[in-house]
Amino acid sequence: MKTKKKNFITKIVEKSILKQPRRKIKTRFPPEPNGYLHIGHAKSIYLNFNIAYRYKGECHLRFDDTNPKKEKIKYIHAIKKDIKWLGFNWYQKPTYTSDYFDKLYKYAIQLIRKNLAYVEELNPQEIKKYRGTLKKSGKNSPFRNRTIQENLILFKKMKLGVFPEKSMCLRAKINMESSSIILRDPILYRIIFSKHHRTHKKWCIYPMYDFSHCIVDALENITHSLCTLEFQDNRKLYEWILKKLNFNNKVPFQYEFSKLSLEYTILSKRILKELIKSKLIKGWKDPRLYTLSGLREKGYTSTAIKNFCKKVGVTKQQNTIELNLLESCIRNDLNQSSPRRMAIINPIKIIIINLEKNHTENLQAPNHPQIKDMGKRTIIFSKEIYIDKEDFCKKQKKNYKGLVLGKKVQLKYAYTIKAKKILKNKKNKNIIILCKYYPKETKQYKKYNIIHWVSTKNSIPVQFQLFDVLFKSKFPEKEDDIMKFYNPKSYIIKNGYVESIVKKEIIKHAYQFERIGYFLKKKQKEKNKIIIFNRIVSLKNKYKNFS
Template identity: 40%
Template sequence: MSNEEIRNGADAAAEEETRESRNFIEQEIDKDLAEGVYTTVHTRFPPEPNGYLHIGHAKSILLNYGLAQEYGGKFNLRYDDTNPTKEDTEFVESIREDVTWLGADYEDRIFFASDYFQEMYEVAVKLIKKGKAYVSELTAEQMREYRGTLTEPGRNDPNRDRPVEENLDLFERMKNGEFADGERTLRARIDMSSGNINMRDPIIYRVAHMTHHNTGDKWCIYPMYDFAHPIEDAIEGITHSICTLEFEDHRPLYDWVVREAEYPHPPRQIEFAKMFLTNVVTGKRYIKKLVLDGIVDGWDDPRLVSISGLRRRGFTPESIRKFVDLCGVSKSNSSVDYAMLEYCIRDDLKIGCKRMLAVLDPIKLIIDNYPEDQVEYLDADNNLENPELGKRKIPFGRELWIERNDFMEVPPRKYYRLFPGNEVRLMYGYFVRCTGFDKDEDGNITAVHATYDPETKSGSGFTGRKVKGTIHWVYAGQAVPVEARLYENIIDEEKGVYNADGSLNLNPHSLTVCRAWAEPALQDVKPFERFQFVRNGYFCVDYKDSREGAPVFNRIVGLKSSFKLPKK
């Protein structure tokens, strides 16, 4: 074999490896560009403004934006607001905020499908004139009867062969408000015997006398999604309409609309699998019920996987982008463990967060041999893994707060924290030995007593003896009261998401509120600041309920996890 043949073989192998490393959407786009079908890439994220976005939407946002970035193209944000019954300006604003927060830059390209109502109407008139659409008088129930089944063809609508001029007149009268809701519809004239039920003369316009959030009362007829969506894409010059798998059976109708509307550069629809998380609630109607029933305190409750809920809890855009990247792009539906999302936020925060002292379930520790009026300031590393974050001074004195579970009167085996006679290290401080404890009249432990060894101060180089346990603490004399909220899954994971009647299996312990004590530096903090509370997890300052000098901290995630990245 010649050197040239060897080189050609190596180049071919490298090209094949590169091709296989690209997801199937990238491969399709590469093919379209190579064959001259398109000369650029233009994508969009088209949410309906009828609720808050959730983690599944993040995949679509970042996928569409990422493709535009990869190919040097453009990315649009478009509100698919063709259904006035469910839409609200509150959702319009929340969606804009979520997309921006995730880092998907649509520049000045923010659009509303309702801005295209006139052109959609004109396309419908064009279809009527071509004999491709007709006005139907069938009720919804009759239409279901005529539609057929998966194994039986449908029957023609009695109005299917209505003359063009009559259809034009009726459609004009629909627009002018002469018919009640549901009294007339406009149907595409395609094929009632098609094996794809979506192609059996689908409704493309219906009468709905409702005020629209954007167009007011200008229209009383509204286009159906399957008709409107391809037109919106074509108007905006979208090249690749990336959507989820449930629209795969709708693709023939998408192609039919742009073809019959005679757009010169029709967009192409490509479907990918949704991202499902195990044991979480993403359905808008379920979340809406949780909000209305007062079980959560809004669409941004930190127990929800809405994007605003994740942001409020303390997740970062970087962690969500990493999560979406790890999930990948596929044509097969699968579920992802929520623990992988937690892994991503831990990985993002572990280097950049200061590690602070806060006691969530406090009990008093009294060091009886420490001078009563003395306060000293100890050196503490802000993050041992990131020296650039520097050090700080923390106060230390005779009375401290420690975690209640860091003391046991009668400990089990291999318990290395405080118990009578045992010695532990106070983080950044001294060795202390437990000498006793106080109880109230009900037998509850109210305080723990200890003595300290001045020679064992952290950083002094003391090597005389070792201890197995280290606990954290806060000096009671300067501790600040804070509220810490600990979250669990709002779903009872052992029972699954849904009850037999379709209601949610709610976890009664999804929120625990702690009246905690924290070191003084945690009093003056800003909303969305994130910290590691040593031994307790990562926390974020709640933007909604915190007040000046009285912060509320949401636990983002605990410190430990059994989750491991799957091997490649």
């Protein structure tokens, strides 16, 4: 029996179990409801929930709803849906940081009473200036030495809405000369006059993430607070706050792992919101995005996403994952379950000159080349068929394996044909190729290259939606002018044909259209409307071609 490979997080968890065997393992996933979840969040979800499952613990879903200007209820619903789609269930009911607003306020008062927090009147630009840089230490605010009583009065007035936004904030009193910028009197509370989705207008001051997160972790008895490396320096503040508030008996510990970076993808919520606002994309569910909703809309499965997270693993080393790895996961998942069909995306008509006009012949084709239990289907060979434009060329090119004038190719599951002549219409755009077929050279005759096809008598017109990366840069978020790398071919609509059997059949998830890729059949709102297929993924890796 194979044992599960342990990453450094699971090793940490197991050591903590040895020290405190009766303490239940508790993790949490704390998304901010200011956008949709993306593939990077999937890695965190996979880690936190699996740690809880593996060690018979609990994983809490907690919404970090501390900024009512950016947060919306629709994002909360979308996040819940994505987590359930991935196949995970949180412990009991979701919690919210807003559940603890009253307690957080009292903890802030405690820090003020201990002379560990003060009300600041410098504006945001001045605060930044006073904080210093990595090379230059900060300097104390002129408001840092207010009396405890003065700070208590001002903070209560902040709560009552006496002061306008950005005029005041509450800062921790730590050390402005610290080598760690995060400890140079960080902001704990700020004023925001916006209606909150749960507390409505009860509050006009809201805690910062660094202040609320560690306290709520402690209140919920979280044992392992897992976050990405960008919060590594924040751990010092996490520990400082819990120590000063005397959470000594049930202090959770923060551990950091590398965040997921994926080639050719935009994961920044800020950039995604700009793209949505500019109408360059259709919204958070656009299939070109690597949001979980976008991937689901394209046709990705939750199994493929989880297998990807498993392959990526958990380390402290920051690196960028190849997009081909994600695509290989969805191919592997769909390969065993997807029936094969033939489809033509760029149709060109073939007329078989040595067949009678109404001739039809039933041929058999496997639904899956490796799985006999999936059975066979009937395909029709007739005088007129369609092949793909890419499978025809007037003259032979190097390594070209399609149909060429004067040469033979094999029609998959059917006969050999030879191109004899080209017929052109008046505009010289649409052409018809006259071919001869050889009835004795069937699918067992493996001398020639093979192309796919569909009969005009056994196909229906459909629409294909082909998706590609939005930007041709491997690292689009690092580009100064991202629009220079915009991919105008990121979304293409093609009108073609597919075997007519797909019109009424119900399948598990997707089809593999032979030699093209895996496709998801979209649900039709109207009965007579043309069927739409989303391409989930092509059959071969391709992103190494971008420069």
